[in-house]
Amino acid sequence: MTDKISSESTDGGVATDERSVRPFGLPSWVVAVLPLVLLALVIGAFVLTSPLAGVQGGEPLPDLTITHTTLPSEDTIVLHVTNNGPDAVTISQVLINDAYWNFEVEGAGGDQTLAPMESAQVVVPYHWQPGWDIHTALVVSDGTTFGHTIVAPSETPGLTTDVLWSLALIGVFVGVIPVALGMLWFPFIRAMSNRWLHAVLTFATGVLAFLAIDAGFEAFELVEEIPGAYEGTALVVLGILGTFLLVQSVSAWREGRAATGDARASSGLWVAYLVALGIGLHNLAEGLAIGSSFALGRVSLGAFLVIGFMLHNVTEGPAVVAPVARDTRPAWYHFAALGLIAGAPVILGGWIGGLAYSPTLGAFFLAIGVGAILQVNWEIAGMIRTQGGRVGSATNLLAFLVGLGVMYVTDLFVVL
Amino acid sequence: MPAVDYGRAEEITRTLERRLVERLQSNVTATRRSVLGGIGVAGSAAFGVSRSGASSGGHDDHDGHGGHGVVGEFEDADFDPHEYLTAFNTGRDGQENVRQDVYEEDGRTVREFELAAVDVPITIAPGIEFDAWAFNGQVPGPTLRVVEGDLIRVKFSNGSRHAHTIHPHLRNLDPTMDGVPQNGPGALAPGESFTYEWIAQPAGMHFYHCHAMPLKEHIHRGLYGTIIVDPDPDRVRENPRDYVNYHGPITDEYRDELVEVARSRNHEYAENDDVNEMVMMMNGFDTNFDGDNEVYAANTQAFAYGVGSTDGNGNWEAGETKRPIQIDRNQLQRVYLSNVIEFDPINSFHTHSQFFDYYDHGTTLQPTLKNVDTIMQCQAQRGILEIDYSDHEPGLYMFHAHQSEFAELGWMSFFEVV
Helix, strand or coil: HHHHHHCCCCCCCCCHHHHHHHHHHHCHHHHHHHHHHHHHHHHHHHHHHHHHHHHHCCCCCEEEEEEEEEECCCCCEEEEECCCCCCCCCEEEEECCCEEECCEECEEECCCEEECCEEEEEEECCCCCCCCCCCEEEECCCCCCEEEEEECCCCCCCHHHHHHHHHHHHHHHHHHHHHHHHHHHHHHHHHCHHHHHHHHHHHHHHHHHHHHHHHHHHHHHHCCCCCCHHHHHHHHHHHHHHHHHHHHHHHHHHHHHHCCCCCCCCCCHHHHHHHHHHHHHHHHHHHHHHHHHHHHCCCCCHHHHHHHHHHEEECCCCCCCEEEEEECCCCCHHHHHHHHHHHCHCCCCCCHHHCCCCHHHHHHHHHHHHHHHHHHHHHHHHHHHEEEECCCHHHHHHHHHHHHHHHHHHCCCCCC | CCCCHHHHHHHHHHHHHHHHHHHHHHHHHHHHHHHHHHHHCCHHHHHHHHHHHHHCCCCCCCCCCCCCCCCCCCCCCCCCCHHHCCCCCCCCCCCCCEEEEEEEEEEEEEEEEEEEEEEEEEEEEECCEEEHHHHHHHHEEEEEEECCCCCEEEEEEEEECCEEEEECCCCCHHHHHHHCCCCCCCEEEECCEEEEEECCCEEEEEEECCCCCHHHHHHCCCCCCEEEEEEEHHHHHHCCHHHHHCCCCHHHHHHHHHHEEEECCCCCCCHHEEEEEEEEEEEECCCCCCCCCCCEEECCCCCCCCCCCCCCCCCCCCCCCCCCCCECCCCEEEEEEEECCCCCEECCCCECCCCEEECCCCCCCCCEEECCCCCECCCCCEEEEECCCCCCCCCCEEECCCHHHHHHCCCCCEEEEC
């Protein structure tokens, strides 16, 4: 028994000796749990005896955030609030345009007091006029005020089948169609020499890099609207890094499979799917932005906006199919799947954004998109290298720059 | 010391002065002409400066510091602040857009007016529109003029998308007619109507406004107007003490004097025709929702009583919408003034080179302030000013709010005495 353990372990790890397997003569799981048990005991003792009671200096300040507002009808204002502070906060009064107004707090358990991290809606029956700014302020029990200005208000459309249908239609036009059209460059890309193919691939990384930069800044801008209790900045960083690591681990697993001789795992189709996934996650965040703007009544769905999005997203098509250019042509359903994975999330994002928008959700989805895109760029660079190309060649660097430039210019057409 | 020839010095000074004036004037004409020629290329800052220069009529402004005032003309065909000054609705006659009637009922004179609240864009400065809530489409609302003791019957209909009321600043004895959301018919929803009835008392300078909540919004959006209650000379003769802040004996002479003032105030008496009467409501507009006014004026339009292109002798160019109020120096000037400003605690009225008598609320027939050149009013305060220019030289005399900020944002006006 002892011999077996010391020679080889079943999980492929390094063998250990008996001393560390049974420290203090205890089973290893007991040793693993012991620190936690002791920690629980210390916390219990601290709570019961409260040794720092005399050291307490002052009280923490109340901290409310009005994350966003909705205007379901011309005589109602709904303020969505979250308590960020460590103590409960009571919303005692509401000011609308510097005048006390009646209100009801919904979702706080029937009273006007919000526990830490609790969210609620303050519903104000106020006959506002479209286009005339509304200055709102919550007055909490100690007199502190928390304000929010609704600029140029207009009625929130609400979620009807009409709206769902409109958002789906917008998603098809700004997500699915341009990506599908962009994929039609496949035969053209296939006919290219390696040098130009690599240029197309780096162009695609340029496109993706721009999206990552753009979305990254947007995510950090949104952080300002996220209630402090959710640690917005950390959430965005976690979203970016976490997604990067997740996608990277999938990729590493694929490489492991390829190394053991799995032909499917070594094909460019894998990379193509990864690219589609990255773009899809990004488009999910894009859809979320469209949906939430729509839900907040803050978007004019003019032809200009839709055309802008189409120009912007058409470049994502070649990015998806370029990795399979050197393989045997994949079956048609792969193309359909790639197109859907990359483009269709706009629809899903639109619905989520229209249904349950919050800046926290918005920033998190943007971060996920950024993480996925960063990994995809890593992947494409690796692909160029395995095909014997040099990532940093003059042609490739310029192609990357062109990718960034094209995205910047087409981004100017998209004003949300 | 050498002797000084004062006569010659005076002559030389005058020649120099004349030469300077001629030089300046030719400069002004040249600048104006070249600028007007080049207006096609507009859009530049030079456009603004030179146009406002032109609008001050060659009197000043060409000292290289630019000119003060709004640029362009008013293009609001629905409201003319010059016509508004003297547009009194008495039931017998008045404005075309105010349906009105006068008749006897139970031994009392009834003056009936139809007022409707509507949402309408108004012009508050050249090229600047303001989404107003207005009585009969105008801000200030129509001036109602009645006689003490009359019944004022206001048939109010609400054509706005918001609920409104009419609240009178009168001695009204019936709480259901107070025009507040908490009383009587309350706030009248869009499409509803109600007939308010108020006894016209006391004699004086009063006003009406919407009292729906939020009050700030409903007042500053334009729902206000003037009610003038003319004193009844017969009643004054019987109860003179009601009209003075005076506790001494009332002699027959004094009584006659008060009756004479009442006749001069009452539009139904010939003595009233000897006086030039004007209504001014000092108001302001918050165009960017920051709780502060961007435009101030007497009667809505910024600088509408400004100098324009007048030559100071009663001659202005056709189509000038910015022009001074022309007055006859031989007539007594009576201004029915009120302050309906929102967001600022007070407003004021100051006359240049002139002192006047002020009757706070107009409820007395003897001035409450005698011989002053500045009065101030809080919101809803009002009063009557009597101004006499008979010994002044003809020309332009400024009057304005003596909050310089208000003046430069539009509440700066001129009388042109001829």
